[in-house]
Amino acid sequence: MNSFEELFFSLGVSWQNSVFLPFVFLLFMGFITGFLFWRKIKLVYLKWFLLCLFSIMPAGVYFAFYPIYHSDVNNDFRVVQVDSASVKSKSTLEIIVLPNCPFCLKSIEMIVELRKRNPKLPIVYKILSKKVKGGDIEPQLKKNQIDYDFISNNAQLRKITKGSFPTFVFYRKGISEVKVWDNNTFGTMALDDIEAS
Numbered sequence: 302m303n304s305f306e307e308l309f310f311s312l313g314v315s316w317q318n319s320v321f322l323p324f325v326f327l328l329f330m331g332f333i334t335g336f337l338f339w340r341k342i343k344l345v346y347l348k349w350f351l352l353c354l355f356s357i358m359p360a361g362v363y364f365a366f367y368p369i370y371h372s373d374v375n376n377d378f379r380v381v382q383v384d385s386a387s388v389k390s391k392s393t394l395e396i397i398v399l400p401n402c403p404f405c406l407k408s409i410e411m412i413v414e415l416r417k418r419n420p421k422l423p424i425v426y427k428i429l430s431k432k433v434k435g436g437d438i439e440p441q442l443k444k445n446q447i448d449y450d451f452i453s454n455n456a457q458l459r460k461i462t463k464g465s466f467p468t469f470v471f472y473r474k475g476i477s478e479v480k481v482w483d484n485n486t487f488g489t490m491a492l493d494d495i496e497a498s
Contacts, residue, residue, distance in 0.1 A: 400436025
């Protein structure tokens, strides 16, 4: 999340809107700038060219550095049936990670923001490790005071992760169906979905 998105996010806007509002703002400001030039130029085709250029250019440059991803537009989750022993008494988010996975490390930043907005939501990282070693991710979880456990590979875990890490698993209170997102499908829409549950 960049500082422009954080500005809207700090105003209490949803995760998805905090990504889209900077584009709307830049398009609007670009249009205003183009309109100021519109009044000073006599050639009609040059007026339209500059209006379009100034309207689109700021948002286009911003998009080049901070693109909108598929996961910011669609909430592509899978529903997986878990056994009755895995049903939670409280809605819970679990993130299944590998000890030295760079994408898993990057997920911590977003989860810290989610925890700030939803302090009562239990969030637990599950580190997949045979030797109970947390690799690079364990110190980061300790530093950010995020709960974590070590788990070993099993059939249900393979069914949930499908070999993709990190995998985000959302357990709704008392329900045996969980929502599962992989690293590519977990975005602002998923975060809004979790906050709404």
